[in-house]
Amino acid sequence: MAIIFDDKKPISDYLKKPDIHPESFASLYKRQNAGLKLISDEMEQENKEQEELAKLNEKRFERKKKLLFDNLDLIFRHKDEILETPRYANIDVHYAIKGGGCYIGPISTAKQYHFAGTLVNINFKLGSLLELWDNEQFKIPCKCGGTAVIYYFSGSPLSGGSIAASICPHCKEQIHNIRNRSFGNYMGHLLLKLYENTEKVAKSITAKWTLAELEYEKKVSEGHSPIWYGKGAEFHGDGESCNLETMINELQLKEFAQQQ
Numbered sequence: 234m235a236i237i238f239d240d241k242k243p244i245s246d247y248l249k250k251p252d253i254h255p256e257s258f259a260s261l262y263k264r265q266n267a268g269l270k271l272i273s274d275e276m277e278q279e280n281k282e283q284e285e286l287a288k289l290n291e292k293r294f295e296r297k298k299k300l301l302f303d304n305l306d307l308i309f310r311h312k313d314e315i316l317e318t319p320r321y322a323n324i325d326v327h328y329a330i331k332g333g334g335c336y337i338g339p340i341s342t343a344k345q346y347h348f349a350g351t352l353v354n355i356n357f358k359l360g361s362l363l364e365l366w367d368n369e370q371f372k373i374p375c376k377c378g379g380t381a382v383i384y385y386f387s388g389s390p391l392s393g394g395s396i397a398a399s400i401c402p403h404c405k406e407q408i409h410n411i412r413n414r415s416f417g418n419y420m421g422h423l424l425l426k427l428y429e430n431t432e433k434v435a436k437s438i439t440a441k442w443t444l445a446e447l448e449y450e451k452k453v454s455e456g457h458s459p460i461w462y463g464k465g466a467e468f469h470g471d472g473e474s475c476n477l478e479t480m481i482n483e484l485q486l487k488e489f490a491q492q493q
């Protein structure tokens with residue numbers, strides 16, 4: 234390998250451009266003697282563990298998707314109750330629906346936002362999924378006489394052609410070659426639900442903060458020390474968290490109790 238050195242430029246020009254010359258030989262030598270790496274062992278360990286976590290989550294979401302699909306009949310029987318109960322309606326089910334197309338790529342149903350260096354996840358919720366399945370676009374008659382729901386679609390925004398997959402809550406039959414339904418309508422309905430989903434989360438956080446400010450003003454006016462009672466101390470979450478496993482168990486126990 235030949236190293237060509239352009240001596241028309243001062244050496245500092247090369248040092249300023251890390252993409253051309255990432256490091257001079259002199260600083261490489263000094264750095265290595267100091268035992269410092271550009272990517273430390275700790276950074277590599279963190280990346281490795283993040284990859285392991287991602288793999289574990291992939292398996293976890295596959296298991297949850299199967300659980301959800303196996304219990305779709307139970308879920309549909311309790312649809313109204315789920316929609317009226319925030320701790321059920323807000324359960325993350327982003328893994329249960331997939332859509333996208335040529336030129337667009339897959340639609341992200343699990344979004345991560347960074348706010349002031351803090352990670353906020355806004356995932357597609359069970360209530361939104363049940364509302365999405367209310368649209369004719371996402372329903373299809375099943376051989377058993379029941380109504381199947383579409384959980385996967387892909388297509389082309391240019392031709393408008395599409396292919397989709399459905400599952401029947403009643404007989405659990407899956408169909409994988411549903412064709413010729415409007416790709417634009419699939420996209421439109423799913424994106425709308427995703428935006429509504431994000432809006433609900435953002436509005437809820439804003440409302441909680443407004444409440445925290447009011448609580449703080451009240452405490453201060455009551456004579457509490459503003460040093461001990463900051464606005465942040467009055468900021469609270471919904472306190473209504475639940476997961477799919479718990480909800481299914483609660484619904485099954487409820488049906489069992491009703492049968493007695």
Ligand SMILES: [Zn+2]
Pocket residue numbers: 375376377378379380401402403404405406
């Ligand atoms: Zn069926």
